[in-house]
Amino acid sequence: MDTSFSPEDLAFKEEVGAFFDEAFTDDLRARIKDPKAYKEAIVEWQKKLYEKGWVAPNWPVEHGGTGWTPTQNYIFDSERSARGIPNTVPFGLSMVAPVIYTFGNDEQKQRFLPRILKSEDWWCQGYSEPGSGSDLASLKTKAELDGDHYVVNGAKIWTTYAQHADWIFCLVRTSNEGKKQNGISFLLIDMHSEGIKVNPIESIDNHHSLNEVEFNNVRVPVANLIGEQDKGWTYAKALLAHERTGIADVAGSKRGIREVRQLAEREVNGGKRLIDDPLFQKRLSDVEIELMALEFTDLRVLSQVATGGAPGAESSLLKIKGTEIQQAVQTLAMMVAAHYQGVLPTDIDSDVLGNDFGMAARRSYMYGRAATVYGGSNEIQKNIIAKAVLGL
């Protein structure tokens, strides 16, 4: 048993850290936080990563991946997250790209992958529907063959950043025969096509990132079908487990705890620092101790993957515990914010307002409710563990 980093790993850590410190400027950080500047800023950041060759660490080397070891991947993620640098937008780089390079044809790989690497296309995900949440396979958006096109009708929902998107990857129904999982196809749809309408959904964080996407007789070339018709469920499912690794975001929660601690050292309650309050210490240490354990659970799964095992139902555990801890950290931040925890977006300077974190705490906490719902709700993850691990 050996959990120490090798000298090569430590050198890599230095290299990665140095790059982040130099490339991720304060200006970028500020613009990424501003909803109006977000898209342009995050794309700018991803292009910097692309130029460095680090935008898609998980891809196979032949398509532009880094060929890093799992330990290197872990270090890269930790260093990034520890600096509060957001992850790359997952829809193109982490979600549709693996489907394309694993199941797509050569023409599709050449057409889409380089543009994803260079962040030239913004992707969004069309899985959930108004009537299909946890029971995703019940989806009804249908694609009917008409010559060399599919004609798509229906609606997708909870589509993050559809308002920015050039493309959407969709699960659509191409058959009603047999099991409901069998008649689903994986289709890439140009968001600029005629018949697509994006309806914004304002979420409880008082921001607009979610949308409903309507499809009215949208014509999609057959060339945009991934793999075989009616086999889309298999493709989507094969990549779900990948989506869930890294979902624990241990480094992000570590950073969150560090921030909460620093704020609690600054806040004073009736003359006593909040950090010295035994009840607060108890709450904070509850979360920190769970997180210390989760960090090793994450590493254990990682080392299993490194020695050839696939991330299986363990990734469900990481998803559940990781999101529970994320939410617990968000709760602590709200407690620290006290009477400032409800501040809505405002242009007033924090000096005038009298507080510089209540607004961010509110937004994280409110949108943070999504974490236990998305990517397969935590209850669905428990069903997966019950079946796959416990054999129930």
Next chain:
Amino acid sequence: MNFDFSEEQTMLRDSVARFVQDDYDFDTRRAIVASDEGINRQNWQTFAELGWLSVPFGEDHGGFGGGPVDLMVMMEEFGKGLVVEPYFATVVLFGGLLRAAGNEAQQASHIPSIIDGSVLGAFAYLERQSRYEITDVATRAVADGDGFVLNGEKVAVANGANADVLIVSARSSGEQYDASGISLFIVPADAEGVERVSYRMMDGQVVANVVLRDVRVGADALLGELGGGYAAIDRVVQEALVALGAEALGIMGQLNAKTLEYTKTREQFGVAIGSFQALQHRMVDTFMSYEQAKSMVYRAVCALENGDDDARRVIHAMKVMIENCGRHIFEEAIQLHGGMGLTDELDIGHYAKRLMMINATLGDGDYHQAAFSALSYGGGHSTVASISDAA
């Protein structure tokens, strides 16, 4: 980075697992617990023959030269079998203190007899008032000629009744709660003035209160520096906590496996109760508790083995985790076994009781969480204060 065990560690683990499997079924254990001594001396000889008693000791004294990971793999298997033979008291605590503080003569005279199984030991550190505060020592040691005279009382001494030799903590200077001024003495259990009253704990342990009345020991009985015993105790406690964590982990794994098995076979309403989602999700929760506890024990054992700067903080966190996860798992195990979970006949309750006693050994979850908080966020905690006192 890897979480694999070495070939030697795998062999060690398999050897203990085989013993538990072949020679330590639940009825056998029950008979041992019910016997006069509450342990089986023949088993102890087997432990000696298989080399288990030599694991943490240096090769110069005939030991195996093992580290925290070796101890962990063994303790986890002992946990699975609820082994009551006093490995923790004799090898981990008593032997640990000899390793940490013994001079050459003391090590040469005691370690070989631990290894060959001829001597059972115990560490007498608890007092009526002390609760989890190891530095709360009222027992006195007064210099007398070239030796010492000990007076006081130690309570709930694990393996206290069967031990041939005790290591006793006594105050040679300072006030009752000071970390400095505590000294350790090697005291033969049959020394004049030593009186033992033996009783049982719910996990099958035979413990004793040890009254020391003008017990005279020579200068060679002093283990380590006069007044400087706490440093050695502290070091051994770190190792001991990780060992307890490993034992607890073994128990938690057994409880989860047995509960899962039960829900697959027990039928109500015409189906296996494991088919009910309400129960499935609860078992997923206990599965996750087990995995988290395992991660924390691994993290602690690695920190200890590597001598990491934050080893102490990690070990505090581990003991908290062991209480939280352990209690979650055993309470669910009893609940999901229904009425059967309440019976003495079933092993479930016995696993639960050992977990509870582990929790109450060397500081419970709250005690360690307060210490963890003090180290992490500042503020006063007695253990943390003791360490800086002693340093």
